[in-house]
Amino acid sequence: MRIAFMGTPDFAVPTLDALAAAGHDVAAVYSQPPSRAGRGKARRPSPVHERAEGLGIEVRTPVSLRDAGAQADFAALDLDAAIVAAYGLILPVPILVAPRHGCLNVHGSILPRWRGAAPVQRAILAGDEMTGVTIMGMERGLDTGPMFATRETPVDGKTAGGLTEELAGIGAALMVEVLERLDHITPTAQPAESVTYAAKIEKEEARLDFSRSAVEVERQIRAFNPFPGAFFEYGGERIKLLAADVNGRAGVPGTTIDHGLEIACGTGAIVPSLVQRAGRGVMTPSELLRGFPVPAGARLG
Structure with missing residues (x-):
């Protein structure tokens, strides 16, 4: 399958690795622009950026995807799907609809619980016994799209760092499974009840x-x-x-x-x-x- 991958932090790297190992044609990787870090404040590429370069995949780091030029460049990739994992940029409608199968997101909770920016931390703070990963079709709303698959895991006294790492691995494997069966999966709408929002951590x-x-x-x-x-x-x-x-x-x-x-x-x-x-x-x-x-x-x- 011809895909683009869109992600930025360490959480997204296992999914990129899994897609490449599964033999998908990763036409391009999109990641947040290099940010200043360290004592010298030198610009440092994101973990996904670095990994994509190691895999020999073209990396694109637009500041925004709202302008027509960036959208045309994305459409020109002629994608079957775009895979998104903690990318950090809003995807406007022309991006969402450009791939034949749309954009699929790896989200670190069992939706509709903990839509938003910090699902792992909010699950721990709330004392949730279980959390997991949802593979979701993306649309204009905040994590409101239909669900292709979910997989649970216990929170079980884990730190946010440890749980995030575990969910990254679960999400990577689950995304590969979904893409293998994509033509045979009918996604289900999220329940209207039990919606919670995982606000950004201050x-x-x-x-x-x-x-x-x-x-x-x-x-x-x-x-x-x-x-x-x-x-x-x-x-x-x-x-x-x-x-x-x-x-x-x-x-x-x-x-x-x-x-x-x-x-x-x-x-x-x-x-x-x-x-x-x-x-x-x-x-x-x-x-x-x-x-x-x-x-x-x-x-x-």
Whole structure:
């Protein structure tokens, strides 16, 4: 099948690899333009861009697909389908309808739950027991298109980073399966009920709210690992919590219960197991406390 692939972050790379390995003719890869990163702020191509170059596939990085020239260039590819995975640009109607089978998207939730930008983090924050991947036909609405296939997996205490990696692999395999059977699949409309929206994650959401239950705080920690990193402030420093356990001990919410960095919450307490000071590597609480004491009763902000 002659296809274009449209994606940007690490999440999309397994799908590109799977499509190439399955023997599809990837006519072009579309990805977000290189962004500035690192200390020198040099422009760095996206993970998909780098992988496509490694596979010898032409890469296109338009700033927008709204102008007639970009749309004509896309239509000229004469595609059977376009495969989209976390591309990051809005696809206008001329792009959506150009391929013979339209544009198919790898979405990291079981639709219609968690339409939008941050389905993995929102599923963890909400305490969902299950999530998964939907292969969806794209249309003008936000993740409203018909579903070609779904596959579930348990959330099961995973971090956003670990769950995203797992979903990327599931989505890659599922997309290959869908394309193999595309002429024989009748997509189904999404249910009108149970729609939820996964709003983009704002950095300030990662500030830990110890007035919540310990269970909710632990979800925050997992949802924002690795980015942007759940944190509290103490002694003029921002400390990230990357992993923690929950217990039933009580105390004043937002204060340390002991000298080992156990923190009281609205209900119960959390016991951090991995932490990080600004500009430092990941460490255990005992390693942190050797150079950065946090006494019992300390109030964390």
